[in-house]
Amino acid sequence: MSTVETMKDRGAEPMKILPRGHAALKASLAVSALTFLASCARDAPQDTWQPAGPNAEQIDNLQRPVFYVAGVVGVIVLVAIGWAIWRYRDRGQAIPEQTHGKPVVEVVLTVIPALILLGVAIPTAGSIFKLAKTSDTEMTINVTGQQWWWEYDYPAVGPNAEQYGITAPIVTSGQLVIPENTKVLLRVTSRDVIHSYWIPKLNGKKDSVPGRVHLLRLEGAKPGIYAGQCTEFCGLSHSYMRMEAVVLSRADYNAWVANQLEAYTSPAAGTLAAEGEGVFIQQCSRCHQVNGLLNAVGEPIISAPDQYMVSGAAPNLTNLMTRNTFAGASWDLLTPECREDVWKSDSATFGAKYLNGVTTDCLNQKDLREWLRNAPGKKPMYANPENLAATGGKYRGMPALGLTEDQINSIVAYLLERK
Amino acid sequence: MITTSSKLFYGLGTLSFVGALVWVVAHDGSSLGSIALIFLAVSLLFLGGIASYVRDGHVLSTDTTAHASAPAAQSASGNSWWPLASALSLGMVVVGLISSPGIFKIGVALSIAMFGEWMITNWSDRASADATYNDKVRGWVVHPLEIPIGGALLLTVIVLSFSRIMLSVSTGAGPIIFGVVGTVVLVGGSLVSVRRGVSKTLVGGACAVALVALTGVGLATALNGERHELVEAAEYDHYAVHPCGEEAEEYDEEASRAVSAKSSVAATVIFKDGELYAEMDGFPDPLTSISLQRSYDLTILFRNESVGEHRMILNYGNVVEDLGGGVTRDSKLQACTALIGEGGEQAIIVRIPKPSSASPQSPYNIVVSGVEDSSIEVLVP
Ligand SMILES: [Cu+2]
Numbered sequence: 001m002s003t004v005e006t007m008k009d010r011g012a013e014p015m016k017i018l019p020r021g022h023a024a025l026k027a028s029l030a031v032s033a034l035t036f037l038a039s040c041a042r043d044a045p046q047d048t049w050q051p052a053g054p055n056a057e058q059i060d061n062l063q064r065p066v067f068y069v070a071g072v073v074g075v076i077v078l079v080a081i082g083w084a085i086w087r088y089r090d091r092g093q094a095i096p097e098q099t100h101g102k103p104v105v106e107v108v109l110t111v112i113p114a115l116i117l118l119g120v121a122i123p124t125a126g127s128i129f130k131l132a133k134t135s136d137t138e139m140t141i142n143v144t145g146q147q148w149w150w151e152y153d154y155p156a157v158g159p160n161a162e163q164y165g166i167t168a169p170i171v172t173s174g175q176l177v178i179p180e181n182t183k184v185l186l187r188v189t190s191r192d193v194i195h196s197y198w199i200p201k202l203n204g205k206k207d208s209v210p211g212r213v214h215l216l217r218l219e220g221a222k223p224g225i226y227a228g229q230c231t232e233f234c235g236l237s238h239s240y241m242r243m244e245a246v247v248l249s250r251a252d253y254n255a256w257v258a259n260q261l262e263a264y265t266s267p268a269a270g271t272l273a274a275e276g277e278g279v280f281i282q283q284c285s286r287c288h289q290v291n292g293l294l295n296a297v298g299e300p301i302i303s304a305p306d307q308y309m310v311s312g313a314a315p316n317l318t319n320l321m322t323r324n325t326f327a328g329a330s331w332d333l334l335t336p337e338c339r340e341d342v343w344k345s346d347s348a349t350f351g352a353k354y355l356n357g358v359t360t361d362c363l364n365q366k367d368l369r370e371w372l373r374n375a376p377g378k379k380p381m382y383a384n385p386e387n388l389a390a391t392g393g394k395y396r397g398m399p400a401l402g403l404t405e406d407q408i409n410s411i412v413a414y415l416l417e418r419k
Numbered sequence: 420m421i422t423t424s425s426k427l428f429y430g431l432g433t434l435s436f437v438g439a440l441v442w443v444v445a446h447d448g449s450s451l452g453s454i455a456l457i458f459l460a461v462s463l464l465f466l467g468g469i470a471s472y473v474r475d476g477h478v479l480s481t482d483t484t485a486h487a488s489a490p491a492a493q494s495a496s497g498n499s500w501w502p503l504a505s506a507l508s509l510g511m512v513v514v515g516l517i518s519s520p521g522i523f524k525i526g527v528a529l530s531i532a533m534f535g536e537w538m539i540t541n542w543s544d545r546a547s548a549d550a551t552y553n554d555k556v557r558g559w560v561v562h563p564l565e566i567p568i569g570g571a572l573l574l575t576v577i578v579l580s581f582s583r584i585m586l587s588v589s590t591g592a593g594p595i596i597f598g599v600v601g602t603v604v605l606v607g608g609s610l611v612s613v614r615r616g617v618s619k620t621l622v623g624g625a626c627a628v629a630l631v632a633l634t635g636v637g638l639a640t641a642l643n644g645e646r647h648e649l650v651e652a653a654e655y656d657h658y659a660v661h662p663c664g665e666e667a668e669e670y671d672e673e674a675s676r677a678v679s680a681k682s683s684v685a686a687t688v689i690f691k692d693g694e695l696y697a698e699m700d701g702f703p704d705p706l707t708s709i710s711l712q713r714s715y716d717l718t719i720l721f722r723n724e725s726v727g728e729h730r731m732i733l734n735y736g737n738v739v740e741d742l743g744g745g746v747t748r749d750s751k752l753q754a755c756t757a758l759i760g761e762g763g764e765q766a767i768i769v770r771i772p773k774p775s776s777a778s779p780q781s782p783y784n785i786v787v788s789g790v791e792d793s794s795i796e797v798l799v800p
Contacts, residue, residue, distance in 0.1 A: 140701040142712055153800045155710030158702045169710060169774075169800030185701045189683075191715055211682035211716055213700055291776070305714065306772040312714025316800075 045227035048200045052226060052247075053219045055131060055203040062127050066120050073116070131204070134215055137185040139164060141176065143216075145188070145195030145208040146311035147234060147396050148241040148379070149328040152176050164253070170260045171289070172322075173315035174329040176245045179253035180223055186216040191311040192396075196232035199245045205231050220247030222347040225354070227329075237397070240379045242329040252351035259355070259419070260319055264292025267417055276414025279407045287314040287398070290418065310394045321358040321419035327379055327398075331367040338362035357419040365412065372408045374400040422475045428467030435460035488548045501537035508533045536561065577630070580637025586649060587640040663732055663755035684766070685717040688731055688785055688795065691724040695785065695793040708796040709785075713774055719785075721756045722764040730788040731756045735771045735797070736778040751781070758788075775799040 044050075051060040139160055142153045154160060154170040161167055164179070176199075178184045188197050190208040197216060198205035206216040220226065230241035248256055267273030277293075281301060285293060289303040305314040320326070324334045324342060332339050338361075342353045367378075376383040381397020388394065403411070421429070439456035446452065508529035515523025543557035581600075585593050607625070611617050644650065686709050687698045696705040711717055721731035733754045740748045754769040775783040775798050783797035 134701065135703060137701060137703055142710070144712060144715065153710070153712065155800075156798055157706055157708045157710050158704065161708075169798055171800045187701045189712070189715070211718070213683040213685065215701055289774070300776065302773055302777040304772075312770075312772070 046200045046229070050201055052201040052224065053203070053221050055217050055219055056201055058127050058130055059204055062123055069116060069120075131217060132215075133217070134185055136183050138183045139178070140185045140187060141178070143176070143186045143188045143197055143208070144191055144313070145197065145230065145234070145241075146191040146309075146313055147193065148230070148237040148381070149173055149315060150176075150195075150197070150230075150241070150243045151313060151315070165257045166261075168261055170257070171316040172260070172319065174243055174325055174327075175225075175323040176218075176243065177253070177256055178218060178220060178245060178247055179250050180220055180247050182219060182250075184218045186218055188214045188216050191313055193234050194232050195230045195234045195241065197228070197243070198231045199226050199228035199243070201226045202245055207232055218245065220245065223247050223249050223252070223350045224347055225343055225350070235396075236380045236382065237328070240328045240330040242325075244325065244329055246354060248351045248354065252355055255355055256322070259322060264290065264318070265417075266294075267414060272410050272413040273417050274414075276410035276412070279403075279411050280414055283401055283403065283407070284317075284411075288317045289314075291316070291318040308395055310391050310396045314398070317415070317418055319419055320415055321363075321417075322355075324354070324358060326368070327371060327375070330379060331371070332364050333358045333368065334362050335364050339364075358416070360416060363412075363416060368412060368415070369408055371398075372401075372403060372411060376400055422470055422477075424475050425467040425470035428463050428470055432460045432463035432467055435463060499537065499540055501533055501540055505530065505533040505537055573630075576634060580633045583637045583641040586645045587643055589646060590648075663730075663753045682716070682718045682768075684720045685711060687720045687722060689722045689724060690729055690731070690787050690790075690793075693725060693790065693793060695787055695790070695795055697785070697795050706795070708798065710798045710800065711771060713771055713799050716768055716770050718766050718768050719754075720764055720766045721759060723759040723761055726761055728758040728760050729790070730758050731765075731767075731785060732788060733767070733769060733783075733785050733797070734781065735769070735783045735799070736773055736775075737781060771799050773799070 048056075048063075049060070051057040137159075140155060140158065142151075142155065144151045144153070150173060152170075152172050154166050154172075156166050156169050176186075186197065186206070188206050188208045189212060190210045192210060194210070195208040196205045197208055199218065202218050202220055203216060206214050208214065224247055226245045226247070228243050228245065230238060230243075234241065267277055280288075280290070281293065281295065285301050285303055287303055287305045287308050290301070293301045295301050303314065306312040308314075315326075321333065324339065325331060326333050334342065338359075342350070345353050370378050375381065375398040377400065379397065381395070381399075382388070382391070383395045383397040383399040385393075385399060435456045439453040439460060442453040442456060443450070508526055511526030512523060512530055513526075515521070515526045539560055540557060543553050543560065546553050546556045584596070588596060611622055683700070685699070689696055689698065689705075696707055697709045698705055699709060719731075719733065723729045735752045735754070737749050737751055740750070742748055754767050756765040756767055759765055771783075783799060785795040785797060787793065
């Protein structure tokens with residue numbers, strides 16, 4: 001075998017690789033283009049680049065400059081690597097002399113990044129402290145995660161009671177409702193596994209850990225609805241564990257609180273809803289609390305999720321129809337048109353529309369009925385009574401109750417009045 | 420070409436393939452077994468192919484130099500203790516099987532480790548024709564595992580022995596022993612580091628003697644048991660919620676002072692100058708009405724800042740038990756701390772199953788024994 005042949009072989013190799021290289025280039029271009037286009041999505045409710053409150057702005061003011069600097073550095077590095085790869089590719093030349101170290105370059109390349117990192121670290125530390133501040137709290141809400149929904153309870157103590165009229169505990173799920181321009185402090189915890197609470201437009205994330213109470217500031221600058229989702233993998237239906245924060249003007253907030261605290265009214269006798277109340281008491285009230293619901297002898301019915309659920313909790317349905325999503329905020333209680341009307345309205349008209357709740361015309365019958373027919377069929381949950389040995393018979397999620405269509409009709413009518 | 424070892428692989432491969440067919444016929448519907456068997460067949464046939472291709476790695480019998488220099492022809496670098504160790508570990512498995520699951524598990528773990536070592540040594544002994552290189556190559560493979568695991572085991576022995584000693588000596592002697600041992604280690608270490616000439620054997624010997632002594636004393640004290648106060652305290656169980664009013668002698672007054680690092684305090688209840696109030700994260704001012712979550716393990720810390728001993732009592736409703744035959748028993752749900760002296764504190768963990776609206780007749784609250792006019796209202800939504 002002669003040297004000439006070897007050289008020719010080597011020369012031929014890049015030629016053969018070239019078409020493949022083109023394919024790879026095209027593929028990577030396509031991926032980059034897609035990624036880039038994805039960033040242009042117009043309907044991006046969980047966009048961290050669109051802060052809607054001072055806490056999120058604090059983070060945004062920090063991450064934007066860092067992102068730009070990192071972007072420029074990234075481009076410079078990539079171009080330099082690309083150029084080096086192309087310029088010094090193997091053309092069969094002799095291997096150059098191997099040397100070690102170039103103190104000037106090493107020092108410069110250490111000092112510049114160190115300075116950049118220092119420049120990032122100082123404002124970062126400042127932001128961390130600002131975001132951890134709790135002494136300026138104006139309202140406090142307990143946020144409790146469990147597989148796979150969030151419970152909010154508004155303690156009827158301290159400033160909540162004195163300044164916001166929360167004179168009795170309010171318990172809701174899925175949608176957190178807060179007054180605008182108010183420094184709300186969430187006490188975030190969990191009843192089972194670790195979850196994480198994140199409304200990207202209002203603040204960063206905070207893990208919810210069983211046994212621990214983590215504090216998270218939240219403040220919305222203007223009325224609107226802000227989406228989020230659990231951001232710590234928490235089991236089977238993690239992807240169905242969503243939530244929203246609803247910001248209302250002070251006047252609307254007062255109206256919301258007053259409505260939440262309104263006494264329970266039974267459906268008018270003889271209506272479908274009255275029939276539904278009966279079915280609800282039979283089938284649902286052992287897990288779901290409806291405040292003020294009385295049994296046949298006039299005693300309040302107290303739900304017992306502690307006996308049926310691993311987490312010991314199930315959503316409070318007293319005012320279900322004042323929220324507009326359900327089951328971990330995964331499905332709408334509003335039809336698509338009505339939802340569009342509420343969610344896309346400007347901040348001046350949003351409050352009134354949100355306070356309307358779910359009306360008969362606007363109820364998304366399909367998803368709610370599917371849920372009542374077979375909840376675990378809609379949202380995967382460990383709710384098959386035959387497979388509960390590991391949890392001593394307790395469910396993680398709502399079981400399928402085998403309701404008849406008549407029962408479902410009456411329950412829907414009953415639930416429609418829960419607002 | 421069919422060689423000696425490829426024959427074996429081809430045979431096994433064919434057998435697995437036939438097995439897969441039989442499986443499909445026998446278990447109609449279930450395909451998992453047949454998939455596994457087909458994978459096995461493919462892998463075995465593949466190995467057979469390799470054996471054929473390299474002709475079992477045979478060297479021509481006429482090539483005598485290749486014979487002498489072939490890695491397989493080299494003798495092992497030394498006596499191997501792994502077969503003995505493996506046999507002992509296997510013995511431990513057998514002993515464990517008839518005596519205790521713990522010994523069995525340790526035996527299984529040891530067997531895996533010892534057989535692993537044996538296999539790696541066997542391989543490395545003949546990795547190349549160069550004995551020193553073979554020695555090195557074994558180190559590369561096993562040292563990253565052997566050294567940290569060995570170190571961890573050594574540390575465990577030291578920590579366990581030392582802790583047994585500390586648990587058995589009296590509270591007064593503990594700090595003295597701790598101080599003396601610490602000083603000896605510090606001074607010894609400093610001496611060794613300063614006087615560079617000290618022989619390795621001397622230092623090693625001293626360490627070995629110290630280790631044997633420590634383990635010996637540790638073992639002896641472990642057999643002897645913990646000091647009696649600890650035994651009694653363990654029986655009493657400070658962390659359990661005791662029926663309110665039952666009072667045991669306080670062995671270790673600050674035992675439950677520390678809230679475990681895993682949990683936050685839901686509320687700190689303070690009794691000061693005859694007044695009861697609570698502090699809660701997220702509420703800037705002291706509270707006389709607090710809201711606690713339902714179905715949640717709450718850690719409540721009680722701090723007594725008044726003169727005298729006081730007990731915090733949390734009332735959270737009643738339970739009505741059905742005793743059968745139409746007889747029911749109505750009992751109060753309460754959680755209490757022990758009697759806490761001035762300046763002391765204790766945490767209790769309690770899970771409240773029902774909302775406070777469930778018992779309008781006996782509202783949930785926190786009170787202090789013997790003090791009538793001060794209480795904290797408890798709301799559970
Ligand atoms: Cu989650």
